[in-house]
Amino acid sequence: MSTALDSFASVRELRAALASRKLSAVELTQQLLQDIERNSVINAFVDVRAELSLQQAQDADKVIDDPAKHPLAGIPIAHKDIFVTRHWRTTAGSKMLANYVSPFDATVVNALNNAQTVSLGKLSCDEFAMGSGNEHCITGPVLNPWDHESVPGGSSGGSAAAVAAGLVMAATGTDTGGSVRQPAALCGVSGIKPTYGVVSRYGMIAYASSLDQAGVLARNADDLALLLDTISGFDPRDATSIQSCLGQANAPGRILKQYQAALDQVEDHSKPLKGLRVGVPREYLGDGLDQGVASAVEKAIEVLVSLGATRVDVSLPNTKLCIPAYYVIAPAEASSNLARYDAVRYGHRTSSFDDLEQMQARSRAEGFGDEVRKRIMVGTYVLSHGYYDAYYLQAQKLRRLIAQDFKRTLTQDCDIIVGPVSPKVAHKIGSTSNDPTAEWLGDIYTLSVNLAGLPAMSVPCGFAKNDRGIDMPVGLQLIGNYFSEAQLLAIATQYQKHTDWHQRRPGVSK
Amino acid sequence: MALTKDDVARIARLARLELTEEQSVAMESELNQVLALIETLQAVDTTGVEPLTHPLSALEEIELRLREDEPVPAHDISQRELLMSNAPAQEQGLFLVPRVIE
Numbered sequence: 001m002s003t004a005l006d007s008f009a010s011v012r013e014l015r016a017a018l019a020s021r022k023l024s025a026v027e028l029t030q031q032l033l034q035d036i037e038r039n040s041v042i043n044a045f046v047d048v049r050a051e052l053s054l055q056q057a058q059d060a061d062k063v064i065d066d067p068a069k070h071p072l073a074g075i076p077i078a079h080k081d082i083f084v085t086r087h088w089r090t091t092a093g094s095k096m097l098a099n100y101v102s103p104f105d106a107t108v109v110n111a112l113n114n115a116q117t118v119s120l121g122k123l124s125c126d127e128f129a130m131g132s133g134n135e136h137c138i139t140g141p142v143l144n145p146w147d148h149e150s151v152p153g154g155s156s157g158g159s160a161a162a163v164a165a166g167l168v169m170a171a172t173g174t175d176t177g178g179s180v181r182q183p184a185a186l187c188g189v190s191g192i193k194p195t196y197g198v199v200s201r202y203g204m205i206a207y208a209s210s211l212d213q214a215g216v217l218a219r220n221a222d223d224l225a226l227l228l229d230t231i232s233g234f235d236p237r238d239a240t241s242i243q244s245c246l247g248q249a250n251a252p253g254r255i256l257k258q259y260q261a262a263l264d265q266v267e268d269h270s271k272p273l274k275g276l277r278v279g280v281p282r283e284y285l286g287d288g289l290d291q292g293v294a295s296a297v298e299k300a301i302e303v304l305v306s307l308g309a310t311r312v313d314v315s316l317p318n319t320k321l322c323i324p325a326y327y328v329i330a331p332a333e334a335s336s337n338l339a340r341y342d343a344v345r346y347g348h349r350t351s352s353f354d355d356l357e358q359m360q361a362r363s364r365a366e367g368f369g370d371e372v373r374k375r376i377m378v379g380t381y382v383l384s385h386g387y388y389d390a391y392y393l394q395a396q397k398l399r400r401l402i403a404q405d406f407k408r409t410l411t412q413d414c415d416i417i418v419g420p421v422s423p424k425v426a427h428k429i430g431s432t433s434n435d436p437t438a439e440w441l442g443d444i445y446t447l448s449v450n451l452a453g454l455p456a457m458s459v460p461c462g463f464a465k466n467d468r469g470i471d472m473p474v475g476l477q478l479i480g481n482y483f484s485e486a487q488l489l490a491i492a493t494q495y496q497k498h499t500d501w502h503q504r505r506p507g508v509s510k
Numbered sequence: 511m512a513l514t515k516d517d518v519a520r521i522a523r524l525a526r527l528e529l530t531e532e533q534s535v536a537m538e539s540e541l542n543q544v545l546a547l548i549e550t551l552q553a554v555d556t557t558g559v560e561p562l563t564h565p566l567s568a569l570e571e572i573e574l575r576l577r578e579d580e581p582v583p584a585h586d587i588s589q590r591e592l593l594m595s596n597a598p599a600q601e602q603g604l605f606l607v608p609r610v611i612e
Contacts, residue, residue, distance in 0.1 A: 400560055403565065
């Protein structure tokens, strides 16, 4: 289905059209509100408030003539429903927070408000960001715009689906174990998760604090650079926020400047990636990887090589340990973080109870869905007396081994690592519900990056058939060293200058 | 070592989750499947490996930042009302809970 954004390939192109008064931000917002309504079957949006979006658009129109000073003014975006917002409800996809209205805006939301983007509302996600298919959510599953019987991926599934469907130019997301990169891959859009600590987590509902990081999804890497730069920066209200990135202040401007410098330093435009060593881990191309996905990824690597990069075969021998390590650390931290839902200060409270403990235990059992209850139980167990060393401490040691794999490889063997994002294309809605760990195994290529705290992104690199013969998008993952998000974005932009996978739209061409 | 029904009840109590009979049965089987998956980490020899708690400490020395111990202006009363408006039960600016002390 066509939308008001179809005629604009990028944020810069749309911004130029707004500046030239071809259309106003208010007109665009009105059209998109209708597009969202007409595409409601996708179920990406969970809270839309036309009057708030139109107010932001009116304000943006006042500064629309000055794109140099306001490069994102009037650009339509939306937020994953894990970022708290003062005027839109914030539910984290949970019955626990079904009626929650935050008294403040998350730092990321603030930054995009200050940049005068126009928010179209809140986007569906897996409950408390726990899931890989956007199936664990009180408002029902989100549909993949490429095939309405398939999941969009998760947990930022609404974000990926909304960008893919052309309902917004970009969306915020969060990535604890792949939740930006995987839905971006499965919906054929671009997504980035920066280095841990680059973007503030203040007002981002916590899942697993040593892994959680905010990110962005958009149509291409250049758009991501503009958006990520805007939301990055030190924030004293987040204890894990980073003040300095290898000697440079963590502030808006850093990423964009480094990104532009990387693009500008190219001498031979037919070989823009000359000198770049691209590491391909053998563990990422082995058992369990779908053939169609493997072939799309291989072709993408060939494109990088044709642009001057050198392919290096590398090994990340501890890759398979990321699943047990992650599924100890993340549930442990989740059980601790989600202890705050006490049915006293906010959140769901049950209707009948005898005492305080029963009130809390019953409210929590009613308020949390199956997947969240399961992870809280796992986390509570692995942190309980007598088991801490065997599980949590051991997992933190494996985490060190996984981080050392990357450190060694990115120091000695190559400059970036590439591979698949997800072993398969998007699965059919409901098809993994019988096996509690089947969905988890699909995270094998994304979890390690969070355990190590590295930046990584996903860019569209082709299509592969699902089990019903439908062509579904495939993503190429690019993993960089600490604080190299600008380098990753520049490489992705070079790739996208020479490919058109990121320009394919669902229902238009394949 | 599989978890039993009693283990599930104990963990649920610690987690403050009142599971129904049906949920407990399902949880027992799911937890055992999860444990089978995560128990594979026990087989790895990690002698001499330091646990990694903050991901960036793999790169450089990370110290958790402390804020200055300085007074900051209190929120005004409207902010307090906004905060209280999310409480499931409140009265005169106080959160209401069942009686705890007899």
